[in-house]
Amino acid sequence: MLHPGLIELSQDQQKAELKIVPNSHGPITEKDLLQLLALPDFTCLFPLQAQITQAVIKVNQAASQDDGHIELFFEIADRRDAAISFDVSDDKMQLSMTLTAAYGGKTLDIRDILQNLKLQRISMGLSKAKIDSLIQEFVALGPGQSCSCIIANGRAAINGIAAKLERKVSLARERLLQPQSNSDGTVDMRNLGAMIMVKPGSLLIEKIPATQGTDGYNVYGEKLIAKPGKDHKLTPGTGTEINNLNPNQLIATVAGQPVETSSGMLVDDVLQIKNVDVGYGNVDFKGSILITGDVGEGMVVKSTGDITVMGFVDSATLQAQGDITVSKGVIGRQLKDFSLSTKLIAQGQISAQFVQYSRLEAQGNILVTKQLLHSHTQTKQQLIVSDATGRRGDLVGGRAQANKGIKAVAVGATADTKTELYCAMELNEFKEQLKQLDQSIKSMVVAVLNIEAQLRKLPPKIEWQNDAMMVEQVTVMIDEKRRIASIRAQEELDFERLKAEIENYYRNYYIDAVKHVFSNVELHVGKAFLRTQREHGPCQIRNHNQEINFDYSH
Structure with missing residues (x-):
């Protein structure tokens, strides 16, 4: 090891000075100099690596040379104050603070931290407990060591809940x-x-x-509007x-x-009929209809409200602007032109215990509690083939289309009956609606900017405030600006909701088989398609990257 006397503190006590004669002490290594800096008086100083490297080179070059008897001087370490730094997340919602311990210099306390926070304009979401904890950790650090922690969090705006x-x-x-x-x-x-x-x-x-909703804020105290x-x-x-x-x-x-x-909701007059058959005739009623018996072959029942049938519907047509509920069964048969003899069309929901060889069309859900056999069903909502317990519910044969998903206890049959299922087919329509909303919002932004430009071009108010026609024109422009702003605000909300619907589309809408999916079932989820070749157990069938995916984890 080099002699300790070769190193000493500068007169102002801020630096470590190396005074060395190459011929007497060289050659040397960087390790030799670092050992000198490890001495008690210098261990807290910051090693100046560039100067240390330069000192080794110059001493070794001069050693054994004619000028090697001349003493060389180098500053190889100095004192450094403790440091504080901040890192703000891109969204301005988090602030991380890093404290670096001093190399023999001035340390930090809470006043230094608060002053730096003020300089950084950090004003909201600070945690005193986290700052205190970080200071305690900082005090125990060795020279040059660092500790960091998130000390401030903004509060995200909480959007209001829909009515x-x-x-x-x-x-x-x-x-x-x-x-x-x-x-x-x-x-x-x-x-x-x-x-x-x-x-x-x-x-x-x-x-x-x-x-x-509740407004939020970021760490700079800027308000985030809910x-x-x-x-x-x-x-x-x-x-x-x-x-x-x-x-x-x-x-x-x-x-x-x-x-x-x-x-x-509305309250309908109720027409109560025992049976609808050739003896009673077709029914077209403004209100709701309660049929305590059956609807016979070839009959037509129309209602501006709900239609409730306590018995069976057999090869008949029911049309309701409300719901259609059949307490027992809906029975039809396939005609020579391959159409089906029974039709149920509802603006609301359709519910029945048993359906076969029938065509069902609904704006709302379609619910069949026992069996849906060889039928054509179409709904803008969900198709559910299951009882309340989830134990019974067979969807066999035919074609079922439900925009917002299909749930059945068992799909298909052991006899490999061809069964076609379609769901989640509206994504492209939603994307087109989103595009139209985006264009509409942008056009309203331009319209408001045009109105504001016209208002800025007006002469001072004192020059026209007594001109009734001018006042009327200005009032119309201001009212139009408010009207556009109101519509734009609503469309922006619709845009965000539709965007979220698109982003989560295939997560929300899928085919749910509670117990079985048999072979020869055609599965269409969006553009993804698969015909099953074997039986599958309980699963959710989803569109994953435009391919059919069987999820058995549920």
């Missing part, structure tokens, strides 16, 4: 899933209870208003009114059957 309409009365279709219990505890599937009726003053729907929840208008229908004492309640004004609408 919701909570129905307070049951509907006819729900009776299929609520059969009556016998005294011995068994369930009587034939007895579905009394017909759903309401009286004047009955509470039908209660609206839970949309919330405005988007309000989408409103859902509560609209009275025939036989209903808004409660005078509570504007969020819809009540019945007449006795009758409640029928759900997209924005509320």
